[in-house]
Amino acid sequence: MTQKKLFGTNGVRGVINENMTVDLALRLGKAIGTVLGPGKIVVGRDARMGGEMFSRALSSGLLSTGCSVVDIGLAPTPTLQFFVSTEQPAAGVVVTASHNPPEFNGIKVIGSNGIEVSRTTENEIEACLLSETFRVASWTNIGSVYHDDRAINMHLEGIKSHVAVDEIREQKLTVVIDSGNSVGALVTPILMRDLGCKVVSLNSQIDGSFPGRPPEPSPENVKDLRRAMQSLKADLGIAHDGDADRATFVDENGSVVSGDQSFAIIASRIICRKPGSTLVTPVSSGRLIEEVVQRCGGKIDWTTVGSVDVSHRLEELGAELGGEENGGVFFPPHQSVRDGAMTSALIIEIMAKERKPLSGLVKELPTYYTTKRKIEVPREKKGQILNNLLSLTENIDRITIDGLKLIKENGWILIRPSGTEPIYRCFSEAPTQEESDRYCTEGIDLIETAINQS
Ligand code: MG
Numbered sequence: 001m002t003q004k005k006l007f008g009t010n011g012v013r014g015v016i017n018e019n020m021t022v023d024l025a026l027r028l029g030k031a032i033g034t035v036l037g038p039g040k041i042v043v044g045r046d047a048r049m050g051g052e053m054f055s056r057a058l059s060s061g062l063l064s065t066g067c068s069v070v071d072i073g074l075a076p077t078p079t080l081q082f083f084v085s086t087e088q089p090a091a092g093v094v095v096t097a098s099h100n101p102p103e104f105n106g107i108k109v110i111g112s113n114g115i116e117v118s119r120t121t122e123n124e125i126e127a128c129l130l131s132e133t134f135r136v137a138s139w140t141n142i143g144s145v146y147h148d149d150r151a152i153n154m155h156l157e158g159i160k161s162h163v164a165v166d167e168i169r170e171q172k173l174t175v176v177i178d179s180g181n182s183v184g185a186l187v188t189p190i191l192m193r194d195l196g197c198k199v200v201s202l203n204s205q206i207d208g209s210f211p212g213r214p215p216e217p218s219p220e221n222v223k224d225l226r227r228a229m230q231s232l233k234a235d236l237g238i239a240h241d242g243d244a245d246r247a248t249f250v251d252e253n254g255s256v257v258s259g260d261q262s263f264a265i266i267a268s269r270i271i272c273r274k275p276g277s278t279l280v281t282p283v284s285s286g287r288l289i290e291e292v293v294q295r296c297g298g299k300i301d302w303t304t305v306g307s308v309d310v311s312h313r314l315e316e317l318g319a320e321l322g323g324e325e326n327g328g329v330f331f332p333p334h335q336s337v338r339d340g341a342m343t344s345a346l347i348i349e350i351m352a353k354e355r356k357p358l359s360g361l362v363k364e365l366p367t368y369y370t371t372k373r374k375i376e377v378p379r380e381k382k383g384q385i386l387n388n389l390l391s392l393t394e395n396i397d398r399i400t401i402d403g404l405k406l407i408k409e410n411g412w413i414l415i416r417p418s419g420t421e422p423i424y425r426c427f428s429e430a431p432t433q434e435e436s437d438r439y440c441t442e443g444i445d446l447i448e449t450a451i452n453q454s
Contacts, residue, residue: 006129007122009306009419013097013106016050020105025054025095028107029061031129032093035121036109037067039090044072044080044151046096046243047182049208050105054095058107059145062093066137068144072151074206076183076244077108078339082158083151085114085335099216099241100420102209114335115315116308155341156191162334163345168352169196174234175348176250178202178225181212184240187341188247192238195348200232215242217327219256222248230254236348236358240340245307246327247340249347251358259327260285260370264292265361266329266346270321271298278319280310283401284414285325286429288368304402305416311336325370325427368411369433371440372425375447379422381454388450389415406443410435413443 006012012028014020033041041062045051051074059069070089072080077094084092092110100106109125111117117125128134137143175197179185185204192199202225203212213221217239229237229250237250249257257265263281267289271277277298281289282305293300301317303309307330310322314336322330328338331346351358377385389404399405403416411430418425424447428439 006126010098010308011106011108011116013100013104013420015103016048016105020050020054022053022057025057025107026061027129027132028125029058030065030134031061031125032058032091032109033062033065033067034128034133034135035124036091036117037062037065037135040068040070042070042072042080042084042087042089042092042110044075044092044094046076046094047074047206047208048095048097048105048242049102051095051208054105054107058093058095063143063145064137065135066141066143068146070146070148072148074183074186075151076187076240076340078245078335078337078341079151079155079183079187081110081114081337082155082335082339084110084112086154086158088112091117094243096243098243098245101214113315115311115337118308118312152186152190155187156194158334159191159339159342159345160194162331162342163195163349164353165195168349171352171355172196172198173236173348173351174198174200174232176200176202176225176228176232176234176237177204178213178217178222178237178239179204179244180215180217180240180242181205181207181210182215182240182242182244184244184340187244188238188240188344191341191345192348195345197348200228200234202228217241217246217248222250222256225250226254226256236351238344244340245338247343248327249358251362253359255359257358257362258325258370260288260325261362261365262327262343262347263323263325263329264288264365265350266343267321267323268292268296269350270331272296274320277321278317280313280317280319280322280330282306282310282324283399283405284416284427285323286368286370286412288366289323291366302401306419307338368429368431369436371428371433371436373440373444374418374423374425375444376423377417377447377451381451382417382422384454385424385447385450386417388453389446392446392450408439411439413439415443415447
């Protein structure tokens with residue numbers, strides 16, 4: 001075990017049987033049981049390869065510390081989180097690598113409130129693992145494994161309690177759901193049928209080789225869904241990422257709605273309901289969400305980038321809504337974490353109540369153009385590159401709360417290292433696509449200069 005940090009932005013992740021090994025899962029189980037036990041620990045997994053192998057190794061580690069394991073099997077991350085927040089065990093653990101490429105898997109630790117544990121707790125788990133100071137239960141106190149199949153139903157009932165079910169049912173909308181061969185297939189199609197929709201499923205067979213499309217529901221990865229929307233004349237297209245905490249929407253014409261836009265459609269309704277409401281979002285979000293919230297007389301609370309930071313801030317402030325530009329929406333009355341199925345229910349509720357097509361809801365939003373690019377960097381130089389970027393831009397108007405946000409005359413450029421992969425991401429925003437693309441190129445050039453200097 002090298003001394004590098006195990007936990008990234010979203011738990012521990014690595015390539016299956018290379019740096020994400022069964023041995024690491026076992027020791028993580030022992031460390032998690034030592035730090036968060038004793039008591040029951042809920043374990044679940046997405047459809048990825050190695051999911052069963054890792055969850056069994058992890059469970060063995062937990063049992064050896066005297067914790068009991070409640071195994072909910074295959075489930076979206078938000079399903080496990082909802083189950084944990086309802087049942088209040090000592091903790092939860094999900095075997096998932098979310099949207100990462102198929103060869104990745106990982107482990108995410110959930111606190112007893114259903115939210116990913118804090119950085120401090122992650123550091124404690126990591127310190128315990130590295131020092132191997134595991135709690136070892138006596139032979140009479142080894143834990144047991146229980147299987148529980150209630151999580152998905154509880155999650156579905158929870159979501160439905162927050163939307164106008166009858167009004168949605170009346171509209172009899174047609175929904176195409178691309179679950180990307182993962183666990184979203186276990187929840188969202190059932191939810192939409194319960195909401196009276198005609199459901200067409202794409203990539204709904206669970207398969208960790210991801211034969212249908214890569215796990216990230218990006219515009220280029222949802223071409224089949226776009227085609228299906230056009231040929232079926234359906235009302236709403238939904239695509240989830242690997243663990244279904246996020247949803248990408250496609251309108252009735254087959255156009256992909258950006259994460260910023262779907263978040264803004266939901267935010268404009270929820271923040272406007274109560275003047276003075278607070279919305280929590282990372283610095284990577286742009287002017288669209290800022291404008292929508294201002295129009296409603298709401299307040300924005302900016303955070304560092306990472307869903308965990310948004311969740312914890314939502315709880316601290318008791319804020320009304322959270323969201324990210326990647327399509328992650330946090331609806332605290334349900335739970336303060338991203339939830340792809342809840343987000344889908346909120347969108348279809350707006351469509352049904354206002355009797356508008358999704359394209360119509362998008363048209364009402366102010367238009368800004370964004371560009372996203374990424375560049376591979378040597379893993380070991382990630383930190384040095386950021387230092388170089390900071391000294392290269394010392395005299396430019398900028399925000400350094402998380403990564404580097406350069407404020408331009410008509411927009412901005414945000415440069416950040418990925419928390420999980422050896423890449424740097426560059427986002428830009430401007431009033432025209434050309435200008436935004438130009439900003440992004442400027443950002444990529446700057447990263448290249450910083451790489452060459454390291
Ligand atoms: Mg995810």
